[in-house]
Amino acid sequence: MTLMLLDAASMYFRAYFGVPESMTAPDGTPVNAVRGFLDMTARLVSSRRPTHLVACLDEDWRPAFRVAAISSYKEHRLATGSAVAEETPDTLAPQVPILLDVLAAMGIACEGSPGFEADDVIGTLATAATGPVEVVTGDRDLFQLVRDEPPIRILYIARSVAKLEVLGPAEVAAKYGIPGTAYADFAALRGDPSDGLPGVPGVGDKTAAALITAFGSLERLLAALDATEATRTLSGVSPSVRAKLRAARPYLDVAPTVVDIRRDAPVRRNLHTALPAVPRDPEALLELSDRWGLDTSVGRLLQACQSVLGTTQAASDQV
Numbered sequence: 489m490t491l492m493l494l495d496a497a498s499m500y501f502r503a504y505f506g507v508p509e510s511m512t513a514p515d516g517t518p519v520n521a522v523r524g525f526l527d528m529t530a531r532l533v534s535s536r537r538p539t540h541l542v543a544c545l546d547e548d549w550r551p552a553f554r555v556a557a558i559s560s561y562k563e564h565r566l567a568t569g570s571a572v573a574e575e576t577p578d579t580l581a582p583q584v585p586i587l588l589d590v591l592a593a594m595g596i597a598c599e600g601s602p603g604f605e606a607d608d609v610i611g612t613l614a615t616a617a618t619g620p621v622e623v624v625t626g627d628r629d630l631f632q633l634v635r636d637e638p639p640i641r642i643l644y645i646a647r648s649v650a651k652l653e654v655l656g657p658a659e660v661a662a663k664y665g666i667p668g669t670a671y672a673d674f675a676a677l678r679g680d681p682s683d684g685l686p687g688v689p690g691v692g693d694k695t696a697a698a699l700i701t702a703f704g705s706l707e708r709l710l711a712a713l714d715a716t717e718a719t720r721t722l723s724g725v726s727p728s729v730r731a732k733l734r735a736a737r738p739y740l741d742v743a744p745t746v747v748d749i750r751r752d753a754p755v756r757r758n759l760h761t762a763l764p765a766v767p768r769d770p771e772a773l774l775e776l777s778d779r780w781g782l783d784t785s786v787g788r789l790l791q792a793c794q795s796v797l798g799t800t801q802a803a804s805d806q807v
Contacts, residue, residue, distance in 0.1 A: 491617050491761060492538035493610045495625035496598070497546050500525045500587060502626055502645065504580045513780040521583040522590065526785035528649045533763070533792040536622055536643065540761040543591055544609040545600035549574050552603065557745040560684040590776050590786065595768030597761045601753040611749035614640050624652075629683070631660050632672035632749060665697040673706035676743040685746060688736040695729060709733075710740060763793040 503524025511520040533541065550562045550572070567575040591598055601609050607629055614621045620639045623630055626646045633640050634657050644653040653659070657668025666674045677696035679687015691699075702724055703709040713733055725733075733740070767773045767790065777783045 489540065490536070490538040490620045490622060491540040491542070491613070492532065492536060493613055493621065493623045494529065494532075494541070494543045495606055495610060495623065495627060495630065496525075496543040497549070497606055498626045499528055499624065499645070500580070500584065503528060504577065504583070506648070509579060517582070517780070518579045519583060519586065519780050519782065521580055522587045522780065523782060523785045525587055526590070526782065526789050528645075530785070530788040530792040531649050532624060532643070533789070533796060537796045538622060539763060539796065541763055542597045542599055542613060542759065542761050544606040544613070545588075545598055546606045547600035547602045547604060549605060551605060551608075554746045557742040558685065558739070560686065561746055563684050565684075586776070586780055590773070590780075590782065593767060593769045593773035593776055594786070594790065595760075595764030595766075597759055599755055599759055601755055604750060604753040608750040608753040609755060611751045612753040612755050615751045628671075629675065629680075629747070629749065631655060632669070632675075632747075634660055634668060634671075664693070666700045667704065670700050670705060672744070672747050672749070673709075674700050676706055676740065676747045683746075685743070686739060688732055688740070690732045691729070691736075699725070699729075706740065706744065710737075713737075763797055764790075765794060765797050 500521045504521035507520040507524035509518045509520050511518070511523055513519050529541075532538075550565075554561045562574075565574050567573045588598060599609055599613070600606065601612075607627070610623055610625075610630060611633055614623060614633050617640075618638060620641075622641050622643050623633060624643045624645060626644065628644075630642055631644075634642060634655060636657055639656065642653075642655040644655055645651075647653075655663070659668075660666070660671055661668035664671065664674060674696050675685070677688055677691050677699060678693055679685045687696075699709055700706070703712060713730070773786065777786045
């Protein structure tokens with residue numbers, strides 16, 4: 489039994505920009521993001537063959553607790569004239585409710601949590617799982633979730649679903665030269681302009697990786713920095729880097745609040761995550777498919793789910 493968690497916003501943004509907007513419903517409404525998302529999911533289900541699936545949603549893409557810690561967090565993504573709304577293409581925003589209606593009618597679980605990002609929902613569901621988990625995303629922040637037992641793997645789709653990378657602790661370690669489960673600490677030091685995370689000025693990838701590798705974690709690095717404050721020495725760290733770390737200490741004290749994915753987001757305990765053998769609401773699904781011209785994409789995803797369930801049942805019957 490494998491649980492697949494979809495970073496829904498990451499996927500539908502990629503679908504929107506990866507599928508031509510000329511792909512429209514019978515009434516001319518663009519549905520490129522909806523069809524792209526469904527087709528991506530069908531391909532993932534067919535190739536990775538999970539038994540359980542959840543589309544994880546951003547109930548709050550810029551949570552107050554993260555903004556309170558670092559005010560620049562995702563600030564550059566705000567829509568012009570808005571203090572809260574994310575800038576979203578005009579023809580993408582109306583497609584999201586359509587997609588959610590289709591997933592609900594199909595019987596695919598969708599889960600968000602008020603005041604939390606999809607990352608936090610994914611972190612909560614993934615770390616609570618007792619079996620294998622695969623997280624589909626184009627967001628590197630989720631690399632911090634990888635573990636070996638029970639396994640959590642990231643299916644990184646930044647280049648496309650067809651060219652996805654499967655990342656666990658060993659792959660993260662090889663990619664960044666850090667302990668495989670230390671990505672969050674590495675990211676805090678290095679920063680991430682795409683999230684408005686400043687990092688430590690003057691500390692780039694190589695220095696951040698060397699520091700985290702030497703000390704094992706940001707917490708241990710800061711403890712060592714504090715212990716040597718009086719003597720101004722820190723073994724293996726140059727005076728210039730020590731000075732940069734000390735100057736950035738107020739930032740480093742709050743960075744984990746922003747960078748660390750929460751594992752305690754309120755999620756439903758009775759969430760039904762199993763792949764659907766048949767649509768939950770066939771009539772609603774038929775109406776949505778006809779109205780928005782989604783027959784082919786819906787059919788692909790249903791067929792992919794049924795193929796996995798048929799294989800699983802066949803294997804069970806042989807035991």
